[in-house]
Amino acid sequence: MGATREIYWNIGHGAVVAMYLLALVAVGFMAQGFRQRLALWRKGKPLDRADHPAARVSRMLADIISQRKVARVPEGGVPHAMLFWAFLLLFAGTLLVMAQADLLTPLFRINLLSGDFYRLFSLVLDLAGLLALVALGVLATRRFVLRPPGLESAPADVAIHLLLFGVLFTGFVVEGFRMAATELRSNPELALWSPVGYLFASLFSAMTAHAQRVAHVALWWFHLLLGLGFIALIPRTKLRHMATTSGNSYFEPHEPKGTLAPVDLDDERAERFGASAISDLFWKDLFDADACMKCGRCQQRCPAWLTGKPLSPMKVIADIREVAEAENGKPLIDTVSRDAIWSCTTCGACEETCPASIEHVGKIVEMRRSLVLMEGEFPGDEARRACDAIEINGNPFGLAQASRGDWAKGLPLSAAKAEAEILYFTGCYASYDPRNRKVAASFARICDAAGVTVVILGGEERCCGEPARKLGNEYLYRMVAESNIAAIRATGARRIVTACPHCFNTLARDYRELGLDLPVEHHSTFIRRLVGEGRLKLNPASFSATYHDSCYLARYQNIVEDPRLVVEAAGGRLAEMAWAGSEGFCCGAGGGRILAEERMGTPMVDERLRQAKKTGASTLVVACPFCLSMFEDGLKRQPGTPELAPLDLAEVVARSIVQP
Structure with a gap:
């Protein structure tokens, strides 16, 4: 006998119609579930995430196939990626079997599943199933036995693991019964190309042919129902992250990292700013909530959480989903909690490590905007006083604006502003704080030694506005930003260098939205280039x-x-x-x-x-x-x-x- 097999052996082609009808029902349940999730996502505001479609599709496919974001997560990342790759191979194999039985054979009399290709096909799918079982076992052991901190488990997680195990295990059992009744009897050499199936077949080889057939057909239908149940449950359980995480790879922003949603402060029709209700968030924020699988990775990397603050990025996302799903208009900020909202340092560790590409920081800043702009609330009176000082004096210390450039007295700076090679944006701390003034003086000496002419804004410089903006005070940020942009343009500067990463990000990224289009560089890369040249x-x-x-x-x-x-x-x-x-x-x-x-x-x-x-x-x-x-x-x-x-x-x- 050649290297091939009869598709739907012992099932009969008459059952194929029933199989496809059941599959259609399962897909219908899945579609209905995603329609319900779509209604939830639409509770958020519109947001355009459809630009650069070719780049988005390319990135999404690369993320899905490589599982690079998932695999880099310590401990559970690699087995999770292995489970995905295994199921991807099994799904591809299932589609090939369906195509062979219902398209290639009846219409074209072509049999791809024969000879060496069938041997390879059998081996790959057999090992893929084994890989999936091993990966699932590792993940189950980690979640239910080792129970690492931050990894939450619920009865639904047990059910999902059992369902996946049932799909995989019954698949091997069904294959074992088929091989015991066919290949072990007539073509034992071919059976060796399905090593795991061969082991199961050996267990059933002593049974009568009739018993093997009865067990095979019963378990075949059970395996089918488990698989279709898995499909139907995807949008109704954490399994939906298979779609939403992939979708997040497509919907990731193309703007520079850290870009915040703009606020139209001049809109006279606006009744509120920031996010105090679920409808104030963007649809992508609610989509993110469905992409979260509660792996706990963001929480494990959050410095606020690790130092005893009441902020868990994972819980913030879970709270947003809870509010979105509530029918009674549950308050957003009180659910997330003010203490959690104010504890965030916007460091981005959560977003950097998240395998689902969830954007945590923007959501927190939106809620802060509501607290500051609509309620006048700050994390403390000291923060309120600092913002008042920025508004009045241009710096959070409340010191005289005119003394901002005093640190530079006696240092080699250029007087001809338009001819200078760089404009050094000093920042508040290097302008006023005695310790950081030494840093500014050191940078001036470095530039002098390298023959770089430098100018500063001096008394015309104000706080870049970044701390106030991250606290949610968009109005104050806009005021100082526009003042700084006017002062920078007046100098005729061609390049800006700053030693403050917060000034650097603000001038290089955020000020561009307000019309400043100059190259901006941090002093670390600037000094590196001076040394290299x-x-x-x-x-x-x-x-x-x-x-x-x-x-x-x-x-x-x-x-x-x-x-x-x-x-x-x-x-x-x-x-x-x-x-x-x-x-x-x-x-x-x-x-x-x-x-x-x-x-x-x-x-x-x-x-x-x-x-x-x-x-x-x-x-x-x-x-x-x-x-x-x-x-x-x-x-x-x-x-x-x-x-x-x-x-x-x-x-x-x-x-x-x-x-x-």
Whole structure:
């Protein structure tokens, strides 16, 4: 006998009509379920996520096939990806069998499932089923036995695992009965190409042919019903993430990372700003809620959660879904809770690690906008006073606007603004804070040594507005942003450099929405280029160092290697912290939290200092004034002599400059 088999053996082609009718019913139930979810998503505001369709489809297919976002998740990521790939092969095999039986054979008399192709087909599908069972077993053990923190389980999770196991296991049993009655008797060599099926067939080989047939047909229908039940349940259980997670790969924004939804403050018809009700969120926010599978990864990476704050990004998404599904108009902000909303540092760790491409930060900022713009609520009176000071004095300290450029007295800066190579946007901390003024002075000396002419705005510069905007105060952000843009244009500047990642993101990304179209660079990449081009000569002196990644550099701008290369060029022997690069740990100052006191849990900076000290380095290098201030304050609270010396990247380089 050749290498092939009779499709629908022992079932009969008469049962095919019933099979397809049942399949149509299952697909109908699935479609009805997704129609119900669509009605839920439509509770949100319109949002265009259909631009760049070719790029979106390409990214979606790459994400789906490679499972790259899922596989990078520690512990459960790889087995989850294995389970997907296995089911993908099994589904493809099922479609091929259907095409062969109902299209190729009756219409074209072509049999693809024969010879070496059938042998390979049998082996691949058999091993795919085994791989799926193993992956499912690993995932079940992790969820129900090991129970890692943050991974929530409910009775529905047990039911889903049992359903998947039933589909896979009955598939092997059905195959075993078929092989025991056919291939083991007439073509044992072919049976070896289905090794797992062969084992089951061996268990049933002692049964009579009649018993094998009866058991086979009964289990075949049971297996079919389990499979169709799986299809019908997809939109009604967490299984819907198969569609919504894939959809999220398509609907991901094409704007630069960290872009917030614009607010039309001039719209006289607007009755409210921000999100105080579910209808104030975008449809994509509700779609995200259906894409969440509660894997807990975002919670496990959230610095607020890990330091005892009442913020779980996973719970925020779950709360949004709960409000969307409620029939009684459940309040959004009170359900999520104000403490959770104000605890966020907008560090982006949740979004960076989420395998479902969920956008957490924008939702939180929208709720903050409602609290600030509609209710006048802030995370504390100190944050309110800081915002008032920005409005009046242009800085959160309430210091005189005219003294903003005093730090530069006696330093080599250019007077001819239009002819300068760069405009140095100093930022509030480097302008007023004595510790960060040293950073600004170091940067000025670096530029002078490299022959780079520099100008500053001085008294014309105001806070970039980023902390206020992340707190939800869009009005204040717009006011200072427009003032800064006018001042920058008046200088005739051609390029902007800043040492503050928050200023960098705001000027390079957000100000473009307001018409500023100038190249903006962070001082880490700027210094790296000066060294690389030979314009800046360094005399490195060996020292041990660890580098703290600013969230707004590493995650928002993917600037990871440049600052490290600069440290090494200055003689630093880098020892990396456990959480580094795009998976770094926030200092606690982002999201406007630099303006507010940290009243709940453990200070984030204390945890980050603990991680830094663990490296044994003597120098903690940073590239952000917020981070530097947080580390200085954190070390002051600790008894004894500090084990670490926090230095900005510019300070490290300035002390290594070759003197003429």
